[in-house]
Amino acid sequence: MTKCDMVVLPDLARRHTLIKERLKIFKNGIDPPLMVSAKKGSGIVKLRFLILSIVGGLERAREVANRKKLFRFANVKSWRNSTSRDQQKKGPSYYVRLRKGLKNPSKNKRTDRKFKKTSKARKYK
Missing domain, CATH: 1.20.5 (Single alpha-helices involved in coiled-coils or other helix-helix interfaces)
Incomplete structure (x- = not known):
């Protein structure tokens, strides 16, 4: 509150209590309202301290x-930057590994296909 030197004391006390009640609504409000008078210089030190803090x-x-x-x-x-030794040996894990040929030549047809890079290996039926 500014210009506190221009208001009569009973009126100033009433205004102080009204503003104090309104400030309770706000979460980050400063609890006691500061009363400052630039003419008399009262309350300036408290205001400076509050602003600096x-x-x-x-x-x-x-x-x-x-x-x-x-x-x-x-x-x-x-x-x-750090990689484990297992990752260095294996290489990228997202390449599909082809199955080795089966004993039955009719089932080897699926191993000849080209596969795209995927995150999980495909299962053969």
């Missing part, structure tokens, strides 16, 4: 968010 909190939150982002990026990058 809010700005300082925002800066700290940004720093923490940046640290988390860098940490996540470093973990993803190291995860991508």
Whole structure:
């Protein structure tokens, strides 16, 4: 609340309680309303302290968010670069492996087809 020096004290107290009740509705509202007078300079120190604490909190939150982002990026990058020995030996897992020829030559017809890359091997009937 500004211009508190221009209002009579009983009226100022009534306005203070009304605004305090309205601020309870909001989640992030500051509980006690600040009464500031630029002419007399009352309440300016509290207002400065409140603004600096809010700005300082925002800066700290940004720093923490940046640290988390860098940490996540470093973990993803190291995860991508590391491969297990099994993957290096086997090669890509999405190629279909053809079955070896069967004893009966009439059933070997399916092994001659070209298959597309798939994530799961196809089963022969």
